[in-house]
Amino acid sequence: MGLREQKKEQTRKAISDLATQLFMEKGYHEVTTAQIAKLANVSVPTLFNYFPNKESLVFDEDIEREERLLHAVSSRKKGVSILDALLDFGLKNPAINSMNRKLVREFRSFIKSTPELSLYERQITMRYESSLAKVLQKEAKAKLGEVEAQSIAHFILDAFYRASDSSRPHKTLETLFAILKNGWGE
Structure with missing residues (x-):
């Protein structure tokens, strides 16, 4: 990645971090994109060059997360099962790190309490499901x-x-993957 791309990525991350912090402090509906742009020292059109809509300000790593998820399957080492690769991927996720518990709970609560963000997250998840399903079909x-x-x-x-x-x-993720790996076996 060149210097220009790094600068753009840093600006994008800074805008997203600022927006998410403002949304969580003041409420999603109380903060406008114009306020975010002003505080980030960019114009509103520039803000929308980085983010297609207000919801995407909160989910700034959406594409990268999807790429990492798919990469966990497609680049796994020889002899490593798909489920083991995905479990390892999940266990390394910062969202389940005990050091991040308070922040994750606050963020998850914020998403769940904001209908637009809940819907947007569901749309992202559906896209991830579709992408992962295709990789599973290819790699299984x-x-x-x-x-x-x-x-x-x-x-x-x-x-x-x-x-x-x-x-x-960690225990929850390991238990759920064990069910998938071993079947329910009622």
Whole structure:
């Protein structure tokens, strides 16, 4: 990445961090994009060059997170199962790190309490599910149908969210992946 791209990425991150902080402090509906642009020392059109809408200000790492998720599967070492690679990916996620618990809880509460952000997050998750399902179909040893792959992708992403909301995130994630790995076996 060149210097210009680094500068743009730093500006984008700074705007997103500022916006998220303002939204969480004052309320999503109480803060305008014009206020954010002014505080970030950019024009409103420049703000929208970085972010297509107000909701995307909060989910600034959306594309990168999706890329890392898919990369965890496609670049896993030989002999490592897809589920083991995804479990390892999940366990390394900062959202389930005990040092970040307070911040994660506040952020998750903020998202859940803001209908526009909850909907936007759901749309992102649906895109992740679709992308992950395609990678699962491509990478799985056994042939997976479209519905099977989508269901597995849904369960995996749901496990990540449940772990981030849990008081024992690592244990929760490991337990949910064990169910997937071993089947329910009622």
